[in-house]
Amino acid sequence: MKNQKFTGSHLLLLIMAAFISCNESKTEEVITGTNAEDSINSPVTNVKSNVLDTVLYNQMLTSMSNNDTNNLWPVKTAYPLPGAILPFNRIVAYYGNLYSTRMGILGEFPKDSMFNRLKEEVANWQAAEPELPVLPALHYIAVTAQLAPGKDGKYRMRMPFHQIDTIMNWAKEINALVFVDIQIGHSSLGEEVPQLEKYLSQPGVHLGIDPEFAMQAGVAPGKRIGTFDAKDINVAIDYLAELVRKNNLPPKMLVIHRFTQGMVTNYKEIKTVPEVQIIMDMDGWGDKVLKRSTWLRYIYREPVQFAGFKIFYKNDTKKDKNGLYQPEELVKFTPKPLYIQYQ
Known part of the structure; x- marks a missing residue:
């Protein structure tokens, strides 16, 4: 059975040209910690350590794998740099765009109402696995795929910086991480990711990329499901890695959406x-x-490093009003998802 992704909350934005101009105003720096005290409404702190606790890291990876009998998880990779958020924390993110009430809960509800809902979800996840700190996040679609080619023929629109600045300021209010998400259309990650460098250079800002809207020539986004090859994804990884080294940052997180x-x-x-x-x-x-x-x-059988799970408040309940997966169910998955996104 195929996931039907091209309706409802996944409608592409068709934004008026008046929104194209970018505001180069200075953004607020968001510094997010990685301990249990770092949650909604707690003070913003920087707890970056100069040393990675490798014993604890290995223990947390083992816990994440939920005793995988097929030994696919955990994935053996090099240790991360000090200050890594995973696997020491779980992230609960709200996703969307401020120009649309249909692309996600971030944009559907007023700020304070959205904050209250996010706070409830963070508390639910903390209760489901009390020993693993839960961090809130705002996952913002900073580059949206378009049905029309636009002046440059790239089938994508970059959000104005002043709108991203709004998300940055909101995140600071609740001590949340920020993810900036890219739907490239007919552009490329090599072209789009550097446009967000002033945000990605900040320690609390991370990246999301969406293969669904990475299209081949002649096909508009939304007409079929797009694709990224590993070589495309590695372009983003190389860029982020260099940014971390250049700015002496803790590791960046890269979210890659997938359902086929x-x-x-x-x-x-x-x-x-x-x-x-x-x-x-x-x-x-x-x-x-x-x-x-x-x-x-597509997640368990093709392991890369860490796993995330997306919950759609509306689409997941079309057949069953009680159809939403609950935290206590998902923490039993192998591997445990450490990134949870709500749309």
Whole structure:
């Protein structure tokens, strides 16, 4: 059964040209810690350590694998740089865009209402696994795929910086991480990721990339499901790794959305480096049986490093009003998802 992704909350933005101009105003720096005290409404702190606790890291990886009998998880990679967020924490993120009420809960509700909902989800996840600190995040679509080619023929639109600045300021209010997400259309990661360098150079800002909207020539986004090969993904990894080294940052996280086989090809060739922590995010919607099947096929059986799981408040409940996976169910998955995204 195939996930139906081109309706409802995944409608592409068709934004008026008036929004194109970018505001180069200075952004606020967001510094996020990695301990249990770092949660919504707690003070912003920087707890970056100069030394990675490798014993604890290995213990947390083992816990994440949930005693995988097939030995696919945990994935053996080089240790991350000090200050790594994973696997020492779980992240719970709200996803969306401020120009649309249909692309996600971030944009659907007023700020304070959205904050309250996010706070509830963070508390639910903390209760499901009390020993693992939960960090809130705002996952913002900074480059949106478009049905029309636009003046440059790239089928994508970059959000104005003043809008991203708004998300940065909101995140600071609740001590949240920020993810900036890219839907490239007919552009490339090599062209789009550097446009966000002033944000990605900050320690609390991370990257998401969406293969669904990475299209081949002649095909508009939304007409079929797009794809990234490992070599495309490695472009983003190389860029982030260099940014970390240049700015003496803790590791960046890279979220890669996936819900079909073809969305990510040659997964074994995806680089794992100390500067970047890779999260393969199960991005399909549907009932629990379908989502579990998608997880097993494209996340569990094709391990890269860490795993994420996306929950659609509306689309996951189309067949069953009680169809949303709950935290206490998902912490039993192999591997445990350490990045949770709500749309």
